[in-house]
Amino acid sequence: MVxxxxxxSVNSDPESLDDSFGLxxxxxxxxxxxxxxxxxxxxxxLVSDLHPADLADLLEHLEPKQCRSLVATLxxxxxxxxxxxxxxxxxxxxxREMGFEDFASALTQLxxxxxxxxxxxxxPSEREAVFDKLPAPDRMQIEASLEYGEDTAGRLxxxxxxxxxxxxxxxxxxDYLRAATSLxxxxxxxxxxxxxxxxxxxxxxxxxxxxxxxxxxRDIVNxxxxxxxxxxDREDVAYLFRQRDLVTAPVVEGSGRLIGQITIDDIVDVIxxxxxxxxxxxxxxxxxxxxxxxxxIVRSRMTWLVLNMITAVGASMVIGWFQPTIEKLVALAxxxxxxxxxxxNAGAQTLTVAVRSLATKDLDSSNAARxxxxxxxxxxxxxxxxxxxxxxxxxxWFEDLxxxxxxxxxxxxxxxxxxxxxxxxxxxxxxxxxxxxxxxAVFLTTLTDVVGFFTFLALxxxxxx
Numbered sequence: 001m002v003x004x005x006x007x008x009s010v011n012s013d014p015e016s017l018d019d020s021f022g023l024x025x026x027x028x029x030x031x032x033x034x035x036x037x038x039x040x041x042x043x044x045x046l047v048s049d050l051h052p053a054d055l056a057d058l059l060e061h062l063e064p065k066q067c068r069s070l071v072a073t074l075x076x077x078x079x080x081x082x083x084x085x086x087x088x089x090x091x092x093x094x095x096r097e098m099g100f101e102d103f104a105s106a107l108t109q110l111x112x113x114x115x116x117x118x119x120x121x122x123x124p125s126e127r128e129a130v131f132d133k134l135p136a137p138d139r140m141q142i143e144a145s146l147e148y149g150e151d152t153a154g155r156l157x158x159x160x161x162x163x164x165x166x167x168x169x170x171x172x173x174x175d176y177l178r179a180a181t182s183l184x185x186x187x188x189x190x191x192x193x194x195x196x197x198x199x200x201x202x203x204x205x206x207x208x209x210x211x212x213x214x215x216x217x218r219d220i221v222n223x224x225x226x227x228x229x230x231x232x233d234r235e236d237v238a239y240l241f242r243q244r245d246l247v248t249a250p251v252v253e254g255s256g257r258l259i260g261q262i263t264i265d266d267i268v269d270v271i272x273x274x275x276x277x278x279x280x281x282x283x284x285x286x287x288x289x290x291x292x293x294x295x296x297i298v299r300s301r302m303t304w305l306v307l308n309m310i311t312a313v314g315a316s317m318v319i320g321w322f323q324p325t326i327e328k329l330v331a332l333a334x335x336x337x338x339x340x341x342x343x344x345n346a347g348a349q350t351l352t353v354a355v356r357s358l359a360t361k362d363l364d365s366s367n368a369a370r371x372x373x374x375x376x377x378x379x380x381x382x383x384x385x386x387x388x389x390x391x392x393x394x395x396x397w398f399e400d401l402x403x404x405x406x407x408x409x410x411x412x413x414x415x416x417x418x419x420x421x422x423x424x425x426x427x428x429x430x431x432x433x434x435x436x437x438x439x440x441a442v443f444l445t446t447l448t449d450v451v452g453f454f455t456f457l458a459l460x461x462x463x464x465x
Contacts, residue, residue, distance in 0.1 A: 055079065056082045100126070100130050112158055112160060149231070153231070157251050158260055161258075165192075167217075177190075188263070192221045202222055228249050238271050242271075325465055340448060343414035343418040344452075355440060406456065414451050417451045
């Protein structure tokens with residue numbers, strides 16, 4: 001049997017670690033072959049030792065028909081921990097194959113934050129059918145969390161936690177931890193609460209086990225903690241975790257009562273999702289991915305393609321204004337895309353850095369002027385360097401010194417404008433409460449194209465003709 005997951009021993013050459021993780025293609029083919037031949041015993045044997053994340057990858061690699069077949073084969077042994085690891089489109093396939101009752105049963109076996117995350121992604125038309133199969137306490141808990149906005153801390157709340165009164169001793173707390181049957185699978189701190197169940201601090205597990213049994217919890221509690229409101233934006237929560245190097249933080253309602261916690265594993269997912277979302281928005285591909293249906297992919301990309309087409313017509317109109325100039329000097333038609341494309345690429349580099357810096361709060365009004373000045377200087381220096389290169393190329397190619405000087409001047413202007421636009425457009429959109437990742441690229445491309453074409457052709461018309 002082919003080894004399922006690529007791995008490298010700890011003594012291996014570090015250069016070979018690039019391919020250390022992930023399913024082996026031959027293993028995927030072997031599972032696929034067993035599914036095609038309906039060899040259920042072989043399928044179960046092949047996947048029996050897979051980590052939930054690897055099983056999720058396997059389901060995503062298979063064709064939808066084989067994916068359904070694998071879920072049906074593993075129905076009685078399906079690990080619910082696979083569900084949070086799946087892409088949304090594949091998870092829908094898995095849910096329909098499992099059936100609402102088994103899917104609801106799987107939700108009850110997950111941590112509350114994961115159950116809420118998955119339930120929030122279920123199509124509203126099918127969510128009620130799933131909820132009808134849930135036990136009343138689980139349903140109430142999930143519905144309570146779903147009342148919060150999709151991008152808020154309320155969707156990240158893990159209801160399972162350890163909280164003890166401040167008058168307990170260390171010994172009482174340890175005895176409670178040993179005897180309790182409903183503790184979280186993993187936890188890092190014990191929250192200490194007052195009689196109204198408001199957190200007064202926390203005690204790290206390492207401090208708890210190192211303290212004597214008679215010591216009161218209030219005497220070793222760490223009051224330095226960050227309280228999270230369930231209405232707080234999840235990006236702000238991620239920023240807080242990053243800035244304070246948090247592992248966990250308590251979530252409190254309006255009265256200050258402790259209702260749950262947010263842990264670092266959820267924040268890692270948030271950071272990844274937000275970064276992925278920004279990348280997709282910058283490219284104008286919406287939320288589609290490799291597993292989306294073709295029509296969904298077309299729909300998600302069409303809006304921005306239409307907008308790009310409109311802006312491209314605007315740039316073409318600028319070229320049309322100088323049609324007589326181009327007819328007199330055909331070399332302009334050959335060289336003008338160089339100026340526009342260099343400006344677009346230089347602006348995109350600045351834009352990408354700016355959008356990400358705004359998302360991580362590294363760029364704000366306090367340092368905006370300094371950053372704008374730095375990006376303009378960088379654009380000017382790049383413009384001067386590439387102006388020399390472009391001028392030399394144009395002179396050698398067309399044996400025209402004037403043409404070389406014109407394209408060099410246009411290169412300097414456009415790269416300077418690109419650096420300025422790449423930083424100011426996202427800042428301006430952010431000030432207007434418009435997501436910079438969504439709209440910046442369209443404005444930038446239009447501006448650099450128009451400035452590039454206009455500058456080059458206008459300079460050529462004035463100095464060469």
